Amino acid sequence: MHKAGFVNIVGNPNVGKSTLMNQLVGxxxxxxxxxxxxxxxxxxxxxxKPDMQIVFSDTPGVLKxxxxxxxxxxxxxxxxxxxxxxxLYVTDVVENPEKNMDFLEKVQKMQIPVILLINKIDSLTPxxxxxxxxxxxxxxxxxxxxxxxxxxxxxxxPISAKNKFxxxxxxxxxxxxxPESPAFFDxxxxxxxxxxxxxxxxxxxxxxxxxxxxxxxxxxxxxxxFKEDERKIxxxxxxxxxxxxxxxxxxxxxGVALKRVxxxxxxxxxxxxxxxxFLEVFVKVDRDWRSSKRELDNFGYNPE
Numbered sequence: 537m538h539k540a541g542f543v544n545i546v547g548n549p550n551v552g553k554s555t556l557m558n559q560l561v562g563x564x565x566x567x568x569x570x571x572x573x574x575x576x577x578x579x580x581x582x583x584x585k586p587d588m589q590i591v592f593s594d595t596p597g598v599l600k601x602x603x604x605x606x607x608x609x610x611x612x613x614x615x616x617x618x619x620x621x622x623x624l625y626v627t628d629v630v631e632n633p634e635k636n637m638d639f640l641e642k643v644q645k646m647q648i649p650v651i652l653l654i655n656k657i658d659s660l661t662p663x664x665x666x667x668x669x670x671x672x673x674x675x676x677x678x679x680x681x682x683x684x685x686x687x688x689x690x691x692x693x694p695i696s697a698k699n700k701f702x703x704x705x706x707x708x709x710x711x712x713x714x715p716e717s718p719a720f721f722d723x724x725x726x727x728x729x730x731x732x733x734x735x736x737x738x739x740x741x742x743x744x745x746x747x748x749x750x751x752x753x754x755x756x757x758x759x760x761x762f763k764e765d766e767r768k769i770x771x772x773x774x775x776x777x778x779x780x781x782x783x784x785x786x787x788x789x790x791g792v793a794l795k796r797v798x799x800x801x802x803x804x805x806x807x808x809x810x811x812x813x814f815l816e817v818f819v820k821v822d823r824d825w826r827s828s829k830r831e832l833d834n835f836g837y838n839p840e
Contacts (some may be wrong), residue, residue, distance in 0.1 A: 540623030549597025
């Protein structure tokens with residue numbers, strides 16, 4: 537008997553979906569930072585065992601779209617509701633359960649197994665009155681009760697993705713719920729994304745870490761050249777921004793800011809590919825690309 541299925545991870549921004557994805561897959565597939573809206577695409581990570589294949593999908597955080605890029609991000613999240621064999625709905629200990637009820641109502645109607653994961657329980661202060669500690673937390677039992685009233689058919693599991701608490705139990709339960717099926721992908725395949733995708737994501741991760749305010753959300757990274765041999769990889773990438781002023785900020789005085797991003801990205805890419813990396817990074821202006829359907833299609837944001 538062989539089991540296989542799609543296990544899709546959804547939830548609001550900044551609840552730890554990407555961290556959970558990386559823990560479940562055992563590889564760093566999704567970029568995970570402290571900033572919301574880090575994930576823009578639907579990213580698959582594949583776990584292979586002799587008698588099983590689990591295809592996990594990380595998705596962008598659910599939000600009310602303000603421009604076309606966010607509309608595409610929401611479409612990626614909603615597409616994860618249509619092809620899941622098991623749905624992982626991720627929240628945390630401080631989130632308002634009624635946030636983005638439109639999306640939650642779609643989850644309520646699903647006929648497949650839904651596991652509600654209450655993440656970041658390590659941030660709860662032990663004791664009967666966590667609120668007195670000033671951490672903004674709430675007793676875990678109360679949080680479970682609120683979610684049970686909203687998703688009565690869901691299994692509820694408290695976890696800490698960062699500390700790997702509850703991950704083994706979650707994997708065991710997923711294995712139990714998967715249907716019998718042949719594998720959907722080759723057994724040596726880790727993800728559905730090409731190498732160029734991870735190059736752009738790693739560069740974008742460094743931008744999220746080193747720039748403030750609107751800059752990280754106004755940036756798209758395109759890999760124009762990826763040439764690999766046995767010992768090294770030559771990469772040429774372009775960072776697109778929406779304004780000339782943003783271009784100046786990304787480059788920085790005498791190019792210092794861009795050099796830092798390039799250096800940190802190169803180090804991360806060398807760890808990812810286990811090869812020497814020669815990385816060239818340029819900055820160009822593509823005005824209002826986040827609101828242009830044509831540009832979003834060019835950048836791969838069409839969820840079709």
